[in-house]
Amino acid sequence: MSVQAETILSVDRIAAHFGGLIALSDMSFDVRNGEIVGLIGPNGAGKTTAFNIITGFQRPSSGEVRYRSQALTGMKPHEIARLGLVRTFQRTSVFQERSVFQNVLTGLHCSGRSRLWDTILQSGREKASERELENAAHEILHFVGLEQRAGEQAGALSYGEQRLLGIALALAVKPTMLLLDEPVSGMNHSETARAIKLVEKISASGMTILLVEHDMQMVMQVCSRIVVLNYGRIIAEGTPLEIQNNPEVIRAYLGQGKKRA
Amino acid sequence: MSRYLAWLLVAVLASVPLWLTDFYLLHILITAGIFIVAAMSLNLLLGYTGQLSLGHVAFFGIGAYTSALVSLGFEVHVLPEVTVGMAPKPAWLGVLCAIATAAVTGYAIGKLSFRLRGAYFVIVSIGFAEVVRLIAVNWVELTQGPMALNNIPALTIGPAAFEISFLRKPAFYLLVLAVGVICYVVIARLVNSRAGRAMIALRENEVLARSLGIDVTRYLVLATMVSAAMAGMAGALYAHYIRIVDPDIFLFIYTVTMVIMVITGGKGTLAGPVVGGMVFGVVPEVLRAMEIRPETQWIIYGVLMVLVVYFLPRGIVPAVQSYFSGRKADTAVPDAPKVLQK
Numbered sequence: 110m111s112v113q114a115e116t117i118l119s120v121d122r123i124a125a126h127f128g129g130l131i132a133l134s135d136m137s138f139d140v141r142n143g144e145i146v147g148l149i150g151p152n153g154a155g156k157t158t159a160f161n162i163i164t165g166f167q168r169p170s171s172g173e174v175r176y177r178s179q180a181l182t183g184m185k186p187h188e189i190a191r192l193g194l195v196r197t198f199q200r201t202s203v204f205q206e207r208s209v210f211q212n213v214l215t216g217l218h219c220s221g222r223s224r225l226w227d228t229i230l231q232s233g234r235e236k237a238s239e240r241e242l243e244n245a246a247h248e249i250l251h252f253v254g255l256e257q258r259a260g261e262q263a264g265a266l267s268y269g270e271q272r273l274l275g276i277a278l279a280l281a282v283k284p285t286m287l288l289l290d291e292p293v294s295g296m297n298h299s300e301t302a303r304a305i306k307l308v309e310k311i312s313a314s315g316m317t318i319l320l321v322e323h324d325m326q327m328v329m330q331v332c333s334r335i336v337v338l339n340y341g342r343i344i345a346e347g348t349p350l351e352i353q354n355n356p357e358v359i360r361a362y363l364g365q366g367k368k369r370a
Numbered sequence: 371m372s373r374y375l376a377w378l379l380v381a382v383l384a385s386v387p388l389w390l391t392d393f394y395l396l397h398i399l400i401t402a403g404i405f406i407v408a409a410m411s412l413n414l415l416l417g418y419t420g421q422l423s424l425g426h427v428a429f430f431g432i433g434a435y436t437s438a439l440v441s442l443g444f445e446v447h448v449l450p451e452v453t454v455g456m457a458p459k460p461a462w463l464g465v466l467c468a469i470a471t472a473a474v475t476g477y478a479i480g481k482l483s484f485r486l487r488g489a490y491f492v493i494v495s496i497g498f499a500e501v502v503r504l505i506a507v508n509w510v511e512l513t514q515g516p517m518a519l520n521n522i523p524a525l526t527i528g529p530a531a532f533e534i535s536f537l538r539k540p541a542f543y544l545l546v547l548a549v550g551v552i553c554y555v556v557i558a559r560l561v562n563s564r565a566g567r568a569m570i571a572l573r574e575n576e577v578l579a580r581s582l583g584i585d586v587t588r589y590l591v592l593a594t595m596v597s598a599a600m601a602g603m604a605g606a607l608y609a610h611y612i613r614i615v616d617p618d619i620f621l622f623i624y625t626v627t628m629v630i631m632v633i634t635g636g637k638g639t640l641a642g643p644v645v646g647g648m649v650f651g652v653v654p655e656v657l658r659a660m661e662i663r664p665e666t667q668w669i670i671y672g673v674l675m676v677l678v679v680y681f682l683p684r685g686i687v688p689a690v691q692s693y694f695s696g697r698k699a700d701t702a703v704p705d706a707p708k709v710l711q712k
Binding site: 164166185186187190191195196197198202203204205206207211214215216218219221223225228229231235238239242278279281282 | 556559560563564565567568570571574575577578579580581582583584585586592596
């Protein structure tokens, strides 16, 4: 693992307060280009809040997130997505009523350009642009292994496949960094294996990934570095091996008194 | 295949004035047609972006008043010494002005209410329609208020020597049909495009859409604008057909009629408003022709509507579609991707 890679995402002392409740306090960490960083912690530790703040769905009470040294403060989610910072969601998040293919075409929105008149008159420019998007959609479906399902309604897919489609949607935005929110939660064993393979394949293509996940086996397997949150603050940061042996992490997960995870 | 069928249907509809000699029936078809155009425009908002506008009649009425005023001419005292006026212009120019005015209003409303969704959007749209109605009632100098704008000229197109007049019903019927087909094609192309996918994404899952970099506000405003323009055009046609416009054009019942047409036909389907409009635009007239008491007519109308909504909750068109494709109603995809049918 090259330690020299440049930092592309830096979370700088962000905090999130809901009235008196502190969801996050003073959270800082960096993600370097090409890394897979795991963000873990018990339920309610603030992982999803951190995701929402990074991707602009929620305003931090204080602090700042920078992506490729650009401050994201005040930017709208779709603007952040266009910078290449794209997230998936914890619960299944696909366009249920549409076909798998239409889903990915929708995800490719930012790759297309279209004017109202071109669309209404079905100009050559419009047709060429649509054909390009369709080809790109097929490529993405092939990449995630859902090309056989292209014609099916997204809501009719199995749970695991819907999660894969969620990742395909995020990939369609052509991100430079992907934030995966519990990609394998609720999946069975073979589905998990398939999802892990996909994440490794995406990472191998040079993508930077920030991963929130409860499945420790997956986290330990794919992550190069792990950040542990508990009660809204970072309690540990390090390689999977360091984290596994960190007494504070063990205490956070298992409570005091236990010696081994 | 279905495309040829659609054009065949248009050809049949175009032949109606040749064999239908009863002008009363033609009149029913014309008014139903005008409302179908308005319902199609509402469907773009309600069916594709998922936003219910209960003030849609405002755009219809704005179109009607604009076209009427442009073709009648007007003079208004803005300040004690300043008057703004316009000499009467040709009716076709009035229709174009109506489309433009409605589109600009739609754009403004879209921009102003873009933060609102669901019930809040509904309330703003109702309020907007009411404000426009009050202006029509009270700005007597411009709109004649409850006295109504009378003697609106009939629509004519072309230079004096080759003028085509839409004064007679068969000609006007064909005009409404042509406008309907154009609006249908425009909506079909729009919803199957990149912009349409963005609108449907807003309907299906707004948070996901935003995470994919889609500026949902922009497409909501676009949909409102196109929808308003079409409703304005329908209103302009109405003004030049009925040839009198009064503030009653903004009655809530007209919006409800459009919503009924869209919902029963099948919102979010292209053919839905057409089918729903045919059924609920023509049924009241058929009942009236049966010479039963008005109360009974409305009871039958209401029962029919309840039955449709109860047994075909997704509307007539999706139900027929899923019946023919042998799929369960709850898994029917309104529009299958073109590419995959090859």
